[in-house]
Amino acid sequence: MSEHDEHRTPVSLNGLSADDPHLQPAAKNPATVEMVISLTFVLGAILVAGFGAAYWVDAKPWILGATMGGGLFFLGVGLVAWGKYLMPRGPFVEARHEFANSEADRDAFAAAIVERGGGVVKRRKMLAGLLGGGLGIFGVVAMFPLLRSLGPLPKGTLFHTDWRKGSFAVDQTGRRVSSGDLAVGSIMTVFPEGTQNSDRGQAVDQTVLIRVSNAGFTTQKGRETWAPLGYVAYSKVCTHLGCPVGLYEQQLQLLVCPCHQSMFNVTNGAVPQFGPAPRPLPQLPLYIDGDGFLRAQADYNQPVGPGFWERA
Amino acid sequence: MVGVLALGPLALFAASAQANSLNPTATTRKNSGTPNSNIVVKKNGTVIKYGDKYITYSAPSSKLDALGQALFMENCASCHGTQANGVPANGVAGAYPDLVGLGPATIDFWVASGRMPAKDTTAVEAPRRQAALNPQQAEAIAAWVNSLQPSFPYIPKPHLKNANVSDGAALFALNCAACHTIEGDGDALAMSTFSPSLRNIPAYQVVEAIRTGPANMPRFTGNLSDKQVNDLTKYVTTEIQHPNNPGGFGLGGLGPVAEGFVALLLGVGFLVLICYWIGERT
Numbered sequence: 001m002s003e004h005d006e007h008r009t010p011v012s013l014n015g016l017s018a019d020d021p022h023l024q025p026a027a028k029n030p031a032t033v034e035m036v037i038s039l040t041f042v043l044g045a046i047l048v049a050g051f052g053a054a055y056w057v058d059a060k061p062w063i064l065g066a067t068m069g070g071g072l073f074f075l076g077v078g079l080v081a082w083g084k085y086l087m088p089r090g091p092f093v094e095a096r097h098e099f100a101n102s103e104a105d106r107d108a109f110a111a112a113i114v115e116r117g118g119g120v121v122k123r124r125k126m127l128a129g130l131l132g133g134g135l136g137i138f139g140v141v142a143m144f145p146l147l148r149s150l151g152p153l154p155k156g157t158l159f160h161t162d163w164r165k166g167s168f169a170v171d172q173t174g175r176r177v178s179s180g181d182l183a184v185g186s187i188m189t190v191f192p193e194g195t196q197n198s199d200r201g202q203a204v205d206q207t208v209l210i211r212v213s214n215a216g217f218t219t220q221k222g223r224e225t226w227a228p229l230g231y232v233a234y235s236k237v238c239t240h241l242g243c244p245v246g247l248y249e250q251q252l253q254l255l256v257c258p259c260h261q262s263m264f265n266v267t268n269g270a271v272p273q274f275g276p277a278p279r280p281l282p283q284l285p286l287y288i289d290g291d292g293f294l295r296a297q298a299d300y301n302q303p304v305g306p307g308f309w310e311r312a
Numbered sequence: 313m314v315g316v317l318a319l320g321p322l323a324l325f326a327a328s329a330q331a332n333s334l335n336p337t338a339t340t341r342k343n344s345g346t347p348n349s350n351i352v353v354k355k356n357g358t359v360i361k362y363g364d365k366y367i368t369y370s371a372p373s374s375k376l377d378a379l380g381q382a383l384f385m386e387n388c389a390s391c392h393g394t395q396a397n398g399v400p401a402n403g404v405a406g407a408y409p410d411l412v413g414l415g416p417a418t419i420d421f422w423v424a425s426g427r428m429p430a431k432d433t434t435a436v437e438a439p440r441r442q443a444a445l446n447p448q449q450a451e452a453i454a455a456w457v458n459s460l461q462p463s464f465p466y467i468p469k470p471h472l473k474n475a476n477v478s479d480g481a482a483l484f485a486l487n488c489a490a491c492h493t494i495e496g497d498g499d500a501l502a503m504s505t506f507s508p509s510l511r512n513i514p515a516y517q518v519v520e521a522i523r524t525g526p527a528n529m530p531r532f533t534g535n536l537s538d539k540q541v542n543d544l545t546k547y548v549t550t551e552i553q554h555p556n557n558p559g560g561f562g563l564g565g566l567g568p569v570a571e572g573f574v575a576l577l578l579g580v581g582f583l584v585l586i587c588y589w590i591g592e593r594t
Binding site for chain 1: 491532561
């Protein structure tokens with residue numbers, strides 16, 4: 001420790017007098033510092049009062065935040081400055097008695113517990129066994145709500161949607177979609193009739209309907225009848241992690257997933273051409289009935305959405 | 313698909329010509345941007361105005377035809393040809409698209425939003441910029457192209473006074489937010505394309521874009537009624553364009569990234585400085 005720091009050697013609190021160097025403020029000019037600190041306190045008080053007024057007149061949230069934040073900030077600055085510049089510098093040391101018992105006391109206590117307590121419990125073997133049984137049963141029973149909170153078993157629902165042979169395609173308001181509704185280059189989200197307001201309908205059955213041409217359109221071999229009058233329908237659930245694939249770029253003929261930028265080619269059966277999606281979006285086979293309404297020929301021919309372990 | 317990509321940006325414009333062949337009679341739903349509407353005004357057997365109380369679509373005045381032809385020859389014909397029917401570029405037929413039959417709203421949108429005449433004809437996507445031609449000149453060009461083959465949709469005028477902002481917000485979330493983001497700021501899309509910001513677009517151009525589907529944007533015809541488009545337009549021109557930022561700063565509407573940047577770099581940085589001041593070396 002250097003010579004000019006000598007007055008900062010730790011001293012005991014007892015026996016200090018007012019002119020002791022340890023009790024002098026850190027600042028060289030305490031009067032000025034006190035004035036500055038007073039200013040910050042006044043400023044803080046004004047801002048905090050301003051917060052009250054702003055709250056009273058229902059001001060904008062950012063005004064509430066600025067007045068309260070600013071007020072507390074200035075109060076805090078004053079407080080820290082007070083402690084830092086005007087308080088005695090110390091450091092001070094106050095001796096403290098030992099918390100722990102002596103080694104011998106602790107050893108004697110432990111020995112007494114083992115000797116007397118052990119014997120008492122061992123005399124009641126049956127009670128101890130019954131207690132253990134009760135606690136064990138409780139442990140098993142406690143698993144019930146945990147397991148139940150995982151929800152019902154999905155069973156076959158992961159493999160099928162609510163699209164059936166003859167399901168009408170409807171929009172989010174339940175209006176049936178007819179063959180004149182979309183111009184070429186248009187897109188809409190459709191559901192099998194009756195599911196448009198249900199959680200399952202919106203999560204599992206959601207389907208993008210895109211009109212890619214004015215005539216029947218073949219996306220892949222074997223799907224010649226699936227897109228009458230150019231209406232192509234794909235599952236809206238991304239095969240990567242299940243985000244809604246809602247971004248349609250009509251000139252590029254791409255469906256883009258907003259989450260991880262998987263891109264599906266609308267014209268060839270939604271085969272992914274970029275991004276992490278592992279499989280094409282399943283295509284829904286459509287037909288147009290005698291009244292001009294769009295209906296499903298059948299359910300999707302494969303599970304929609306991301307992979308799961310039973311999926312072939 | 314690979315072919316389209318290989319041909320590059322010019323081919324993108326070509327595709328819009330095909331996509332815009334709208335047959336109004338094929339739309340079964342009423343009031344969807346075509347004369348299949350409640351109100352249809354005819355003059356000499358030609359439809360000059362149609363629509364309903366939500367949006368009226370007017371044909372550009374035929375008096376502007378001559379002015380439009382002159383402006384077209386000066387600004388557009390070098391790429392689209394003197395008959396506006398497109399010209400091949402780089403040996404690709406229709407690379408500069410055929411404009412005939414696209415409807416006045418399409419022509420008006422591209423010119424009035426400053427996208428055409430294109431500043432950079434090799435760009436993948438023509439951005440909105442300060443319009444080179446004023447709205448009347450844009451209408452004149454639309455009038456002349458329309459005179460070659462009258463077609464729909466006409467230039468729209470939405471009546472926003474009684475539109476329902478709340479319904480518009482729901483429709484925006486369903487139909488627009490996927491590409492334009494929920495704040496309407498636009499975002500990057502596939503293959504160097506992007507969805508533009510909606511912050512600075514007049515109401516009638518919102519309707520034009522919805523009804524005509526410029527560039528990669530899908531078109532919304534029979535699946536959105538004029539009332540729904542009107543609600544959407546009101547939402548875009550009010551809440552999207554004049555957002556109520558409760559925190560005082562919108563930070564560009566970029567979401568958690570911008571907010572995290574401010575909170576961590578500025579907020580925590582400031583706290584570190586404070587700690588540095590409070591602390592004392594021993």
